Amino acid sequence: MDITRDKAAMRRWVAERRGLRIGFVPTMGALHAGHLSLVERARPGCDRVVASVFVNPTQFGPHEDYERYPRDLARDADLLATAGCDLVFAPETAEMYAHDAQTTIDVGAMQTVLCGAARPGHFRGVATVVAKLFHLVQPAVAVFGQKDAQQVVILQRMVRDLDFPVELRVAPIVRDADGLALSSRNAYLGPDERHDALLLHAALQAAAAALRDGERAGERIAAAARAVLERGTFLRLDYVAAVDPASLAPLANVTGRVLIAVAAWVGSTRLIDNLVLDVRGTAVREVVLGE
Amino acid sequence: MDITRDKAAMRRWVAERRGLRIGFVPTMGALHAGHLSLVERARPGCDRVVASVFVNPTQFGPHEDYERYPRDLARDADLLATAGCDLVFAPETAEMYAHDAQTTIDVGAMQTVLCGAARPGHFRGVATVVAKLFHLVQPAVAVFGQKDAQQVVILQRMVRDLDFPVELRVAPIVRDADGLALSSRNAYLGPDERHDALLLHAALQAAAAALRDGERAGERIAAAARAVLERGTFLRLDYVAAVDPASLAPLANVTGRVLIAVAAWVGSTRLIDNLVLDVRGTAVREVVLGE
Numbered sequence: 049m050d051i052t053r054d055k056a057a058m059r060r061w062v063a064e065r066r067g068l069r070i071g072f073v074p075t076m077g078a079l080h081a082g083h084l085s086l087v088e089r090a091r092p093g094c095d096r097v098v099a100s101v102f103v104n105p106t107q108f109g110p111h112e113d114y115e116r117y118p119r120d121l122a123r124d125a126d127l128l129a130t131a132g133c134d135l136v137f138a139p140e141t142a143e144m145y146a147h148d149a150q151t152t153i154d155v156g157a158m159q160t161v162l163c164g165a166a167r168p169g170h171f172r173g174v175a176t177v178v179a180k181l182f183h184l185v186q187p188a189v190a191v192f193g194q195k196d197a198q199q200v201v202i203l204q205r206m207v208r209d210l211d212f213p214v215e216l217r218v219a220p221i222v223r224d225a226d227g228l229a230l231s232s233r234n235a236y237l238g239p240d241e242r243h244d245a246l247l248l249h250a251a252l253q254a255a256a257a258a259l260r261d262g263e264r265a266g267e268r269i270a271a272a273a274r275a276v277l278e279r280g281t282f283l284r285l286d287y288v289a290a291v292d293p294a295s296l297a298p299l300a301n302v303t304g305r306v307l308i309a310v311a312a313w314v315g316s317t318r319l320i321d322n323l324v325l326d327v328r329g330t331a332v333r334e335v336v337l338g339e
Numbered sequence: 340m341d342i343t344r345d346k347a348a349m350r351r352w353v354a355e356r357r358g359l360r361i362g363f364v365p366t367m368g369a370l371h372a373g374h375l376s377l378v379e380r381a382r383p384g385c386d387r388v389v390a391s392v393f394v395n396p397t398q399f400g401p402h403e404d405y406e407r408y409p410r411d412l413a414r415d416a417d418l419l420a421t422a423g424c425d426l427v428f429a430p431e432t433a434e435m436y437a438h439d440a441q442t443t444i445d446v447g448a449m450q451t452v453l454c455g456a457a458r459p460g461h462f463r464g465v466a467t468v469v470a471k472l473f474h475l476v477q478p479a480v481a482v483f484g485q486k487d488a489q490q491v492v493i494l495q496r497m498v499r500d501l502d503f504p505v506e507l508r509v510a511p512i513v514r515d516a517d518g519l520a521l522s523s524r525n526a527y528l529g530p531d532e533r534h535d536a537l538l539l540h541a542a543l544q545a546a547a548a549a550l551r552d553g554e555r556a557g558e559r560i561a562a563a564a565r566a567v568l569e570r571g572t573f574l575r576l577d578y579v580a581a582v583d584p585a586s587l588a589p590l591a592n593v594t595g596r597v598l599i600a601v602a603a604w605v606g607s608t609r610l611i612d613n614l615v616l617d618v619r620g621t622a623v624r625e626v627v628l629g630e
Contacts (some may be wrong), residue, residue: 055502062509066358148586150447151466151500157441175442176501209442210467211474296441297568
């Protein structure tokens with residue numbers, strides 16, 4: 049497996065493989081089994097798989113964890129090589145952004161709701177770096193994890209609106225045995241905090257149970273989840289919402305697909321989790337976002 | 340020469356020519372010799388030349404000339420075929436933009452100065468449609484006319500900031516024998532108005548003469564141009580400015596390259612023109628933007 053740190057080498061690698069289909073997995077490193085499932089998902093129909101490792105400063109707010117975000121490129125590269133990656137693109141910040149860069153991707157109203165309300169500029173930063181990476185790697189396929197559901201929905205919209213020649217694939221959330229969704233930020237959690245963190249998954253299960261019991265009002269489905277989250281000691285809820293998975297607009301009544309999304313601080317760690325359900329009459333089925 | 344009206348056909352045409360280098364000329368149609376010089380400029384080093392003809396609604400303000408902008412695809416296609424174009428991409432508006440499109444390219448502070456001050460949203464619209472066209476046509480080279488100097492500077496910045504794998508080329512302004520820069524909007528001018536329109540070029544020549552006479556203060560160079568424009572009867576000046584051609588910031592003193600740009604309404608027609616000069620000591624030389 050090769051590792052490139054600069055854009056020119058990245059572009060040469062792509063140019064030398066013209067005509068081959070590249071599958072692409074953008075990451076911020078600190079890899080876990082969730083990321084490795086994305087590599088797996090990138091392979092079908094692709095001749096090569098590229099992963100990027102880049103902790104993108106423009107998607108962190110001024111008081112967020114950019115500085116302390118875990119970084120270990122050697123370990124990440126080993127994991128990616130074992131997973132069958134052909135190339136890792138791991139640029140420095142100064143390589144990615146000119147000092148006077150000023151062009152950004154504005155993803156409209158969807159960037160200001162849910163996580164966007166608490167993290168102004170976050171999705172603009174995500175969309176911009178993903179657009180840059182798409183232009184550098186020129187993938188036929190790119191894979192994102194459903195864990196970051198709002199990111200997935202926004203990038204699906206970006207790809208459609210800007211006509212990127214890229215197929216997006218979404219990989220299901222990978223969970224630990226106790227139900228906690230894998231996240232690089234789980235490393236921040238102490239044992240008591242981890243106990244509270246499990247409430248996110250339990251809350252989503254409560255919302256799903258309400259739907260299975262016939263509840264269709266978005267507000268009451270979210271309330272079922274909220275009741276579980278209120279049991280936490282170290283947990284401070286940001287939001288829990290039942291929204292349209294295409295537009296992220298709140299659903300007064302669930303008639304088809306619903307994205308139930310939750311965000312909460314546990315201690316000083318911000319965690320997110322979600323569930324997408326497809327409702328047909330009395331049948332309620334878990335599905336992958338956008339599939 | 341082929342003509343495609345839909346994105347899927349455009350993508351197929353590109354896919355069938357994978358490995359070939361495409362030169363691309365985006366236009367709004369109503370073609371004149373200036374546009375045809377762009378086609379010529381697209382050819383070196385490219386295997387095929389594609390032009391687009393699309394009057395992009397998102398770059399027109401609510402009170403601008405979107406409705407009356409001249410449209411004649413049959414004539415444009417004939418001219419492009421004669422100029423040696425291989426394909427014309429001429430989508431309808433509903434094909435280009437989904438009804439709920441909300442992703443745009445934000446080109447930062449450079450979009451609010453000069454023409455951007457009088458045309459809010461214009462350069463966001465331009466950058467967004469050019470990004471879409473780049474993704475659909477996947478050119479190795481794209482050519483723009485220096486006539487739209489601010490557009491060129493903004494697109495150069497966009498390509499750099501977002502790492503588009505596209506080489507931008509700039510073609511010099513093509514003028515009528517009387518000095519008027521060719522523009523599709525010249526068709527709106529009556530004979531008396533055309534007389535006033537010539538003052539734009541004369542004003543730029545006056546600014547160049549001031550530079551050649553040793554004037555280096557940006558304000559006084561602009562004033563030399565302004566004095567000429569004040570002779571117009573039907574002319575209402577929007578701006579005349581001496582700016583840095585890389586950043587579009589006003590130049591207090593000219594020490595290297597200067598973009599002298601002018602915009603004025605003549606009757607109900609808005610016209611622009613510009614000149615880029617390279618100043619080395621006492622030597623003043625006209626150059627092409629970005630070369």
